[in-house]
Amino acid sequence: MLVVGVTGGIGSGKTAATDHFQSLGITIVDADLASRVIMEPGREALLKVEEHFGSHVINSDGSLDRRALREIVFNHPEERRWLEQLTHPLIAQEIISQIQASQSPYTILASPLLLESSQSQMTQRILLIDVPEELQIARTINRDNTDEAGVKAIMKAQMSREERHKRVDDIIVNDKDLDHLHQEVEAMHQTYLKLAQQP
Numbered sequence: 001m002l003v004v005g006v007t008g009g010i011g012s013g014k015t016a017a018t019d020h021f022q023s024l025g026i027t028i029v030d031a032d033l034a035s036r037v038i039m040e041p042g043r044e045a046l047l048k049v050e051e052h053f054g055s056h057v058i059n060s061d062g063s064l065d066r067r068a069l070r071e072i073v074f075n076h077p078e079e080r081r082w083l084e085q086l087t088h089p090l091i092a093q094e095i096i097s098q099i100q101a102s103q104s105p106y107t108i109l110a111s112p113l114l115l116e117s118s119q120s121q122m123t124q125r126i127l128l129i130d131v132p133e134e135l136q137i138a139r140t141i142n143r144d145n146t147d148e149a150g151v152k153a154i155m156k157a158q159m160s161r162e163e164r165h166k167r168v169d170d171i172i173v174n175d176k177d178l179d180h181l182h183q184e185v186e187a188m189h190q191t192y193l194k195l196a197q198q199p
Contacts, residue, residue: 003106009131017181018108024189029098088117115163127172
């Protein structure tokens with residue numbers, strides 16, 4: 001089974017790209033969604049989080065209060081490490097089981113932190129959705145109704161564009177309209193179909 005990792009910085013258009021791969025019949029395994037699945041009410045991870053951090057990180061409906069938890073781990077690196085040690089293996093298990101269940105010719109693992117985490121080891125190829133930084137800032141401000149300083153802070157925390165370029169196999173530069181992105185995705189799709197047929 002060919003697994004293609006898809007990644008990119010904030011505002012790069014990862015989701016627009018993976019949505020188009022999905023419309024072409026390809027299974028998308030989303031690392032962000034996997035991280036939500038393991039924290040669903042009744043799951044072991046959520047029980048451990050409540051035990052460790054207290055009931056104030058749990059909403060009245062029993063779901064995780066992500067904002068409350070984020071504030072704790074953002075300000076306390078040792079708490080973030082505790083949370084990562086709990087969740088990373090569980091997220092990996094969830095991703096693997098979704099990849100194994102995939103029936104499409106190849107499977108995409110979409111993850112914003114693909115290159116920063118061990119998730120890249122689950123892939124045979126990596127596709128970067130790339131965008132010039134000025135456009136990245138403008139799109140994110142527009143989409144998230146945020147300010148330039150906030151976007152730049154997020155970008156600074158992410159891997160640099162140059163470093164990403166060195167570590168991927170394929171790049172789509174998403175600096176035009178949606179039609180152009182779709183054409184680029186369709187061209188990559190043909191490449192991956194061929195690769196998936198190789199023994």
